[in-house]
Amino acid sequence: MLTQTPKGTKDILPIESYKWQYIESQIAKVCTNFGYKEIRTPVFEHTELFQRGVGDTTDIVQKEMYTFLDKGNRSISLRPEGTAGVVRSYIENGMSSQPQPVKLYYNISAYRYEKMAKGRYREFHQFGVEAFGSKGPSIDVEIISLISLFFESLGLKDVGLNINSIGCPVCRKAYNEKLMNYFRPSLEKLCGLCNNRFERNPLRIIDCKEEKCKSITSGAPAILDNLCGECKEHFEGLKKGLDNLGIAYNIDKNIVRGLDYYTKTVFEFISENVGTQGTICGGGRYDGLVEACGGPSTPAIGFGLGIERLLMEMESQGVPIPLPQEVEIYIATIGEIADTYAGKLVYELRKRQIPAEKDLLQKSLKAQMKYADKLGAKYTIVLGDDEIKNNKATLKSMKNGEQIEVALDNIHEEIINRR
Ligand code: ATP
Numbered sequence: 253m254l255t256q257t258p259k260g261t262k263d264i265l266p267i268e269s270y271k272w273q274y275i276e277s278q279i280a281k282v283c284t285n286f287g288y289k290e291i292r293t294p295v296f297e298h299t300e301l302f303q304r305g306v307g308d309t310t311d312i313v314q315k316e317m318y319t320f321l322d323k324g325n326r327s328i329s330l331r332p333e334g335t336a337g338v339v340r341s342y343i344e345n346g347m348s349s350q351p352q353p354v355k356l357y358y359n360i361s362a363y364r365y366e367k368m369a370k371g372r373y374r375e376f377h378q379f380g381v382e383a384f385g386s387k388g389p390s391i392d393v394e395i396i397s398l399i400s401l402f403f404e405s406l407g408l409k410d411v412g413l414n415i416n417s418i419g420c421p422v423c424r425k426a427y428n429e430k431l432m433n434y435f436r437p438s439l440e441k442l443c444g445l446c447n448n449r450f451e452r453n454p455l456r457i458i459d460c461k462e463e464k465c466k467s468i469t470s471g472a473p474a475i476l477d478n479l480c481g482e483c484k485e486h487f488e489g490l491k492k493g494l495d496n497l498g499i500a501y502n503i504d505k506n507i508v509r510g511l512d513y514y515t516k517t518v519f520e521f522i523s524e525n526v527g528t529q530g531t532i533c534g535g536g537r538y539d540g541l542v543e544a545c546g547g548p549s550t551p552a553i554g555f556g557l558g559i560e561r562l563l564m565e566m567e568s569q570g571v572p573i574p575l576p577q578e579v580e581i582y583i584a585t586i587g588e589i590a591d592t593y594a595g596k597l598v599y600e601l602r603k604r605q606i607p608a609e610k611d612l613l614q615k616s617l618k619a620q621m622k623y624a625d626k627l628g629a630k631y632t633i634v635l636g637d638d639e640i641k642n643n644k645a646t647l648k649s650m651k652n653g654e655q656i657e658v659a660l661d662n663i664h665e666e667i668i669n670r671r
């Protein structure tokens with residue numbers, strides 16, 4: 253136990269972390285281009301926020317949350333997703349009085365007590381955005397196009413986009429009745445949770461992952477065929493907007509998404525490469541949530557994109573990830589005077605943004621050169637007493653073996669000129 257991460261978690265080691273840094277830098281770029289600003293909220297919140305914000309009838313709240321009492325007897329939960337915390341912050345910080353829309357993005361770890369499977373962890377990471385204050389479909393289109401350009405910037409191709417509308421409280425009311433009439437004769441065959449959902453939120457039944465429920469839900473009436481006029485118009489606007497940008501999509505009447513608070517637009521980006529569910533990114537509109545959490549009535553839309561699944565997809569598609577900046581120069585030394593001199597030299601090089609290394613283990617010259625090779629250093633020099641006395645050394649390219657004589661106090665310029 254002492255030397256094992258808890259189930260469902262993993263270290264991100266240096267051989268992987270540069271990939272994460274790359275993805276994070278692409279996220280920052282695309283979000284800046286779209287005018288979304290970063291927000292950072294706490295890893296834990298009051299449990300109540302998720303019960304309200306994610307929804308009492310969801311799998312997340314019913315089965316998957318890490319909830320505990322803190323020493324002050326408060327019920328606290330680790331965040332299972334990003335939206336609820338951002339909504340809380342929007343309300344708490346009075347963002348509704350800022351110019352609308354308020355466009356935010358985040359890059360977070362999230363926690364769910366889940367059964368382990370491919371692409372399913374207990375600690376995982378999400379990139380997400382939330383946009384508040386705009387109710388028309390053009391912001392839905394903007395958000396979907398942001399994801400699409402993000403994938404493009406990474407070199408990903410053919411990630412499928414599925415869209416649906418799950419209506420608003422108006423059309424949902426009539427639809428729920430239809431749905432209840434459909435499910436009522438089969439209640440005994442549905443799982444316990446779905447029986448519970450039947451009264452509280454029958455739409456949730458359609459999202460149940462239990463096999464016995466799935467076979468019954470497959471014939472259920474679809475909300476998309478039962479939208480009110482306003483929701484229908486919104487969905488038409490969404491499709492037009494996507495067509496306008498040339499973004500391809502499928503309409504999937506079965507997407508209801510795992511969270512309670514979605515209204516109108518819901519969407520998923522999917523791929524076969526990322527595990528059983530196949531979802532890399534899920535999102536949608538949640539026009540009722542800000543008000544349900546105690547804020548002013550505010551339309552809003554957002555998505556969450558799993559970074560682990562994104563990496564799986566990138567690997568499957570074989571898209572290249574730029575390698576991290578390697579060591580540019582290794583200063584090998586012979587003797588104590590050279591070692592002291594090299595200490596100052598690497599410091600001066602690093603000051604000029606040149607990644608430089610020297611020996612730290614009193615290795616032999618041969619071992620130092622071997623190590624420089626392992627580090628992937630582009631250049632090496634060997635310093636002894638003579639080199640220091642004459643202010644001269646031989647700069648050797650490890651790539652092509654080229655050797656040139658350089659002044660010790662001018663190495664940085666030689667390197668910069670050769671970049
Ligand atoms: P799934 O259908 O896979 O359970 P979900 O509907 O629970 O997904 P969301 O809550 O919408 O997922 O989260 C958005 C994204 O976060 C998912 O599309 C996925 O990429 C990622 N994600 C969700 N749960 C996990 C997990 N346990 N491990 C890794 N990634 C996850």
Ligand code: MG
Binds near residue numbers: 510
């Ligand atoms: Mg899930």
